[in-house]
Amino acid sequence: MSKDTIYSFPRERVGQFTFDKSVVDVFPDMIARSVPGYASILAMIEQLTTRFAKPGTQLYDLGCSLGAATRLMRNQAPADCTLYAVDNAPAMIQRLQEILDADRTEAHCQVELLQSDIRDVSFDRASFVVLNLTLQFVPLEDRPALLRKICDGMIPGGALLLSEKICFDDPLQQSLLTELHHDFKRAHGYSDLEIAQKRAAIENFLVPEALEAHETRLRDVGFQQVVPWFQCFNFASILAVKLS
Numbered sequence: 001m002s003k004d005t006i007y008s009f010p011r012e013r014v015g016q017f018t019f020d021k022s023v024v025d026v027f028p029d030m031i032a033r034s035v036p037g038y039a040s041i042l043a044m045i046e047q048l049t050t051r052f053a054k055p056g057t058q059l060y061d062l063g064c065s066l067g068a069a070t071r072l073m074r075n076q077a078p079a080d081c082t083l084y085a086v087d088n089a090p091a092m093i094q095r096l097q098e099i100l101d102a103d104r105t106e107a108h109c110q111v112e113l114l115q116s117d118i119r120d121v122s123f124d125r126a127s128f129v130v131l132n133l134t135l136q137f138v139p140l141e142d143r144p145a146l147l148r149k150i151c152d153g154m155i156p157g158g159a160l161l162l163s164e165k166i167c168f169d170d171p172l173q174q175s176l177l178t179e180l181h182h183d184f185k186r187a188h189g190y191s192d193l194e195i196a197q198k199r200a201a202i203e204n205f206l207v208p209e210a211l212e213a214h215e216t217r218l219r220d221v222g223f224q225q226v227v228p229w230f231q232c233f234n235f236a237s238i239l240a241v242k243l244s
């Protein structure tokens with residue numbers, strides 16, 4: 001696994017972050033050292049697939065990157081399910097295709113890779129949908145319509161797993177959890193320069209919301225059961241179930 005050194009040298013101007021080939025090359029290292037709780041969330045996505053994926057339905061991994069969740073979900077879903085792994089970054093989809101082609105383990109269900117904006121996907125007979133750290137990159141004004149479309153395309157009993165970087169209304173809480181996140185990154189080898197430059201690169205690109213805002217909107221679009229099940233510093237994950 002290649003080490004993420006993208007922001008380790010001073011830049012005159014830090015441009016907006018993009019999911020290009022240089023990011024793809026270091027992505028597993030980058031996400032593991034940047035998102036506290038990432039491995040725990042993935043493990044639970046695998047467990048939740050066994051509960052929510054129903055025979056003859058469809059599963060979606062939206063913003064799949066290199067398929068960390070996809071590869072766990074496909075082994076737990078019933079064999080007659082189709083799992084759509086969607087990402088709009090060509091470099092991500094290309095690398096994921098290579099990873100899946102090289103993987104000799106027998107997949108349980110069929111996986112379809114889609115290079116597409118998740119706002120353009122249609123959802124049908126969905127039993128389990130994963131938005132693991134992706135909604136935060138979708139423009140704020142487009143989030144309600146996307147979540148409503150997911151809920152409308154879901155079978156009764158289906159579930160959405162939504163993980164996000166979150167923010168806090170209380171400024172003291174916001175600064176404490178930001179500092180704790182930066183401590184986490186430092187403890188995993190990122191320098192202050194890397195932390196500062198990455199922060200500048202994702203400003204206005206990764207737009208976090210408060211946990212309560214996510215919960216309210218998930219209920220508004222039709223999910224009847226909305227359960228925050230995980231939080232580590234300023235990252236949280238919510239399970240939203242469409243009961244009927």
Ligand code: GEK
Nearest residue numbers: 019063064065068087088089117118132133134137
């Ligand atoms: C994981 N879920 O490892 N449409 C499609 N893809 C998008 C869009 C969009 N509108 N916006 C961003 N992406 C993964 C990790 S990473 C999280 C998700 C992070 C894609 C983008 O190309 C990238 O691959 C992914 O969402 C976000 O479980 O890097 O912080």
